[in-house]
Amino acid sequence: MLAITVGKAAIKINRLTGSGGSSFPGLIAKKIDPDILQRLVHNNFPRGIVVVTGTNGKTTTSSMIASALEKADIDFVHNKTGSNMERGLISTLLEKTSVEGKFKADMGLFEVDEAYMPAVCRIIKPNWIVVTNLFRDQLDRYGELDRIAKSFRDLFDDLPQTQLVLNADDPLVASLGYELESEIKPVYFGVEDYIGPKLTSDHTADSVFDPFTQEKLYFTQQYFAHIGKYRGKSGGFSRPKPDFRANSVKQVGIKSMSFKINSQKNALKLAVPGLFNVYNALAAYSLVSVATTVQSDQLAEVLSGYSAAFGRSETIDLEGRSILMLLIKNPTGLNQIIQTYLLREKSNLLVFAINDNFADGRDVSWLWDAALEDIKAYKGKIIVGGERAADMALRLKYAGIEDVLIEDDMEKLVEAIKANSSKRSQVFLLPTYTAMLDLRSKLTAKDKAAKEYWQ
């Protein structure tokens, strides 16, 4: 009980001082009571717990799920500020708990960092685990991809009551559903056909081998990186047939996507662009379909009205300029942004802001794996900022792009953005995580930013 009281007090103090560290209360509460997470979760979610994990798309997928749950009037708890390690979860739950330790919600919806996922899930024992994809991401923090996959497999063997919702088009993720000891069959989602822009210098395919035999997989479709339709040797591991399929996937402008789910008559319009967002929507659709009674037409309606999650992609007005801020954290994510926004881009201002703090990933060598050669045709001005601005400039130089303005100071970067773009123009701003937080507060009025952060 002390842990709850102190934790809740910490939330209040945090708000009053405006420091905004959303995982701090959880950290304190856990110090006092190491089992606090289990106590906060136990028997508190009669309609079940959902965990969303994977390298890319966790936040978008879980916020799409949240939109559907809201629409269906399901009372749920969601860690939605991207605070996705154990202490962030504890902070989220403390908010919903009264000082007497009483709690009320039907469902729990938690986005969990893949490195912490096995430990967290052993405590909270979710009913469903959604795995979006697995890519090399911040290996300095997480260790190698195979090790992550192995830790997932070991976990799933310990959770026979948990249903998995898996990306059939990511071989490593799909393989997690094979030879499972679970009593419940996993659910797969996948894209059947996609017509749209593709990259010419994609070096991000990580899992092109059969995870069991290490033999090369044969891809009949490779949409991006190692995501696509593939098969292995006969009798061995192959792409599972998806239970939820997206057909006729098309990009409409730079703002939306159109596709059909399970060959339904009406195409679904997704109000966010990019093939990766189709995967996020499919993951959300699959989960909501198996975990709730929300009807498919209702779900389609929710997804059509969905607007981007915190910081992943948002538009900020800067004295008349429309700044589209797109978080980047690994080569796959950056490639998808290039594929979605920059391949046909000719003239607008493009800004990279690269930091190398812990939350960004200390290692910036991933920039070399991204398909920056694909923006060679880009004719607009490019500015690079952040602590590792020079690394980005160097990467661009070797991609054949030399006319780049370097500005490592963030205040000056904002000034440079203003100086190099006209009013009413579109600016593409691609920051790493801590650069995003910094720029976001510099670009938006401080009170407005704070309000959204505490939603």
Next chain:
Amino acid sequence: MKTIRIAHLYPDRMSIYGDYGNIVALTKRMAWRGINSEVVMVSEGQKIPKDIELIFIGGGQDKGQVIVAKDLKQKGSQIKDLVEGGTPLLSVCGGYQLLGEYFISSEYGELEGIGLFNVITRGTRTRMIGNIVVQSELFGELVGFENHSGATEFVGRAHPLGKVKKGYGNNPTEKHEGALYKNAIGTYMHGSFLPKNPLVADWLIQRALSKDGEVVGLKDLDDSIELMARKSSISRPQ
């Protein structure tokens, strides 16, 4: 002028942490000087062409290393002959480990190396991660980022690439980083190693061009952005 052929070994299994940047650095720095180059991808089961002027092998995950170690049994003596004949080689992280005597992986046991470098590597529980700065007799200050749990040490006389000024290097205690044998380099500095250390890139290129005995000089390039990136990398904490 003839085309410089680079053998990129196991590109689909041993390419991690921006290894691609090393190939880009080599080919671009040649192109900027009007030197033609060609990258030949060599996977397991495939032969290294005879007329090769430069060899590169990157890092990988332990699982991939098991397969590569097995395949290197076929290629080992050819690689060693090429290096004895003066062919320059760059190996990074996992590739470097497999060019040593052996690597004991914590998960997969002993993997035999080809013995090009007189080093052995043992998997440990410590992950050696962070920015690294090395002082090398041949190249001066080298900068990079390391991320490995294998601890490497020399058997017999040590021929490191340099001494560690910041970071771990081969292992947490000796302050040695990498290995140097003839024109072959092994290092734990991954990813953008060659772009940020243009002297090493140019040394490899120059050795490749001079392989047949005639010493070829290289035109200077404008490396001001390279210098800025080195500076910011050196200024960051480990």
